[in-house]
Amino acid sequence: xxxxxxxxxxxxxxxxxxxxxxxxxxxxxxxxxGAAVAGAAVLVAGDLSLELQLAIFAVVSVASAVGLRxxxxxxxxxxxxxxxxxxxxxxxxxxxxxxxxxxxNGRARVKLGDGSWTVxxxxxxxxxxxxxxxxxxxxxxxxxxx
Numbered sequence: 001x002x003x004x005x006x007x008x009x010x011x012x013x014x015x016x017x018x019x020x021x022x023x024x025x026x027x028x029x030x031x032x033x034g035a036a037v038a039g040a041a042v043l044v045a046g047d048l049s050l051e052l053q054l055a056i057f058a059v060v061s062v063a064s065a066v067g068l069r070x071x072x073x074x075x076x077x078x079x080x081x082x083x084x085x086x087x088x089x090x091x092x093x094x095x096x097x098x099x100x101x102x103x104x105n106g107r108a109r110v111k112l113g114d115g116s117w118t119v120x121x122x123x124x125x126x127x128x129x130x131x132x133x134x135x136x137x138x139x140x141x142x143x144x145x146x
Contacts, residue, residue: 004053009039026072034061088115089135096145099128103142110140 016032038057042048048056092112101108103124110119121130121142130142 002050004042004050006039006043009035009042009053009057013039030061030065030068033064034058089117089138089140092132092140093135094132096129096131097142099124099126099130102126103128 013032013035016028016035020026020028020032034057037060038053041056042053097110097112099108099119100110103119103121106120106123108119110117118139119130119142120139122144124130124144129145131145132140133143134141
């Protein structure tokens with residue numbers, strides 16, 4: 001009868017880690033974690049059936065994929081705010097600005113930093129505080145700020 005010894009699982013984990021390093025993606029790492037834990041379980045228990053070993057491998061592999069997903073996304077930078085380096089207007093959305101010209105008939109020009117922007121929104125007086133809600137090219141849509 002065929003039986004797996006703990007070092008079989010650990011050798012499989014090592015091979016899976018080599019695959020992880022050579023191929024794109026992060027799939028083989030979870031399988032390597034499952035194989036390493038299955039090997040540790042065989043080392044500790046000694047007489048586990050092949051079915052139980054495979055079940056431990058599968059459950060731990062899936063659990064590690066689900067459990068480490070958020071950490072890996074953070075490490076890969078997917079949960080970071082979007083980069084607005086070359087999209088200057090996008091960085092203004094949500095900001096509060098003070099009008100240096102009145103909004104008349106729904107339009108005005110304001111200076112922000114070293115640039116000039118067209119502002120659209122309800123009519124307001126000079127000095128009013130507004131919040132930028134959207135950007136369309138060089139046009140900022142604004143609403144009164146609280």
